[in-house]
Amino acid sequence: MSDWLGVWALWLEAHPQWLGLAIWLVACTECLAIAGLLMPGTVLLFALAVLAGSGVLTLWQTLLLAFLGGFAGDLLSYLLGRWQHQSIRRLPYLREHPQWLAAAEKYFQRYGVISLLVGRFIGPLRPLLPMVAGMLDMPFVRFVLVSLLASAGWSVAYLLPGWSAGAALRLPLPPGFWLQAAVVFSAIAVLIGLAVQGSLRGMRRISQLAAGLSLLVLCALLLGWPRLAALDHGLLELLQSARSEHLDRWLVLVTGMGDSRVQLVAGALLLALLLCFRQRREAVFAVACLGLTALLVSLLKNLLERPRPQVLLEPLHSFSLPSGHSSASFVFFLVLGVLAGRGQPPRWRITWLLLAGLPAVAIASSRVYLGVHWPTDVLAGGLLAGAVCAACLALVQHRESLPPLPARLWWLLLPLLLLLFTVYGLWHLPAAMALYQR
Template identity: 35%
Template sequence: MNSVWLTDLTAWLSANPGWLSLALFSTAFVESLAVAGIIVPGVALLFAIAALAAQIGMPLMTALMWAGMGAVAGDATSFAIGRLFQGRLTNVWPLSRHPELIRKGERFFRSHGGKSVIIGRFVGPVRPIIPLIAGALLMPWRRFLAFNIASALGWAPVYILPGFLVGSALASEIQPPPHFYLVTGISLAILATIYVILFRFQLGLAEDGRCYLWLQRQMAQYETTHRFWRLYTNERPAHEGEFPLASLMLAFGSIALLVVWGQLTAMTDLITPFDQLALQWFSDLRRPLFDAPAIVATLMGDSPVLFAAAVLACLVLVFRGHYAAAVHILLAAVTATVLVWGLKSAIGIVRPDQVINPPFSGSFPSGHTTGTTVLVTLLASFVAAEARNRKRWQTYIMLSLPLIPVALSRLYLGVHWFSDIVGGLLLGLAITGATRASFSRFDRVPIAPDILTFLAAIAWLTFSGYYIWLMWPDAIQHYTPAS
């Protein structure tokens, strides 16, 4: 029955495109509304409506705006209902028919506090319940609205973009380049293999790993090495006695691989065929439909955006008294900038000639990839430090995902070689490993997110949006294909 109803509604909206804005708002509203969001297939509806919006030519920002406003309104309504029926939620229909959801939502909210409003926006069963619980437990209105709006800014693209891109592709009848699915499948398999190897290696270097315990015994035999081990050992109660072996090995391993990779790139032709093949593949893939998302991704990796994130993070940490963490983040940003500039100048590899106005600097390594790698992996390391050892890998995977569109955008736009991206990734990982290893001796207390953290995130997103809007005309011109 649900599928028939969904098909009929989709057909009606196709025949009445003027109602699409209201449909986006209403569907997002119901998707975020208490209990109704579980019953109504909001995800499928949003995908279908977003696809229709793209096919009739609705601007992407308009679709995101209507969906975002609907999500904010739905959560605000749920919050108001929770405030109205506080203490009596399980006695009011239809909430009385789902008492287990209320209990689950209360446990989730008490465990995560205010940030559960953001987390709950993306977590299935508790998604439409958390705003209700927040209202019932008397969370302040202003604090809730800050979390509500911040979460909607991330929610709208996640739920709208897939359908919008599919609708745009159907409207333009895009044909993928030769061997598209084969190359994509092999690339995903290689990425999965790298992740498996990385995490297995990471587990071997953990505090209870064989390699860690063996090295600890060897270091304890000599006074100098034992003093070094104790100097960098974490003194925080939850991580007492934990030496940053994984961070050090990440730094040394990445530096060693970067030296080897840089020599292969600059002094031999071994990697040149791979660079040319990747360049040609992305050149065949390029379509006007994909240009806008690629330019947005590449602008998010520009130096002003990354420096804004670093400065805001430092200000938040300094304001909260975490001076050592702020200094290490600032040093990581400066180190990345200096090393990228120095390597580009020293190696001097010429960029591809795929765009009308390519950047004037050298090609190797990719500064966008280096900066974004440092940003996301340092963020992941600080967040993962507050999680249990077995849960840290999930944090690293989730927070490393923004690196993918930035790196791919440089290849897609034709301003970097494949080897540049790998070089930037290795350099970024080396800086992150060294930064985390150095910070371990200053790691005394947990650094948990608070309202100031989320306000800084909103400020960064606002700045990033303004920067993209400001630079958009020049970016369109600079990244126009040369032929």
């Protein structure tokens, strides 16, 4: 298999005009019922994204092709489920492995719409859940709306790392870039790996461990950022090379989600719903996380006084380390991830946290892309939010774990948050485009 993949990659490199079609086909097959279980789609997509990032396709073209392919795979799987219904159980491979379909059906019946968003990032479930949604007669319009949202997040999460790697190999990066990148990202990988393993093994003080490790890496970053100039300038140059008018418009909308006014309204909305549903301990946890993070960001900015990159025509005058957008978005979405995982097994709690981190990663990356923060600014913001969230969770659960939130609260909160982010982003788009113009 590896030899075949190598030959295929060399052929695509020699015939770049077919690369876009290959990305679409692999993304479609990866999300297609049954076929997605048999193909190493994740490996193929990463390899194709690396080739695209080497100068063949722009970032927005790569993401758009993957998005369209993934959505097409979802739609075909859904239509197959609507057409076949219970006859699906007699299809090849599913007949020999009935546990695959049983697991997907159980997950869909338990979590409904949310299963299509979460399951998109779980390999064995990704190609089966759209088919199960059709088999169980999920309304078509609802499925399309959820699939569009899931496909957008999935394409960014799966294609952006590969494209960035390809672009990094192409650009003349500063000396020392790869060593600094290896040190910083290895430290973050070890932090996440230890936290995940501790959670899976049921460690009693996993929240304290996660808080301590996050604080340790954060302190090292705050003390060592002057020595990470190659990493900062290299990553900033990498993302600036990907800028285009089409992608600018979308990432200005994304970065607006981390604006202090939006985060304040979103936090107030979360707090109001928690109090309305009499979730007092959860409300204390949310307020402590959001308030303490905002206070620490303000103190650190004024203490370190780090200037912003000189990318904008009219540079912002406030200091940049740590990033307020990054810390605010990370702590808010991590709070949502923690609350969503209450009462569930460790692997589902981890899944909810990782999914909750995706919009925060998008907001943080948009700050570097738009040139208003250094990469270490947004990394510090994320580490600060993680340390505060883990510490507050340990304090709130000192005697008793937080119980699951009522399902009705989520059905109110999530649509309201989506409406808030959409309305604010569209309302302020013209002014924001002018501000972030190079």
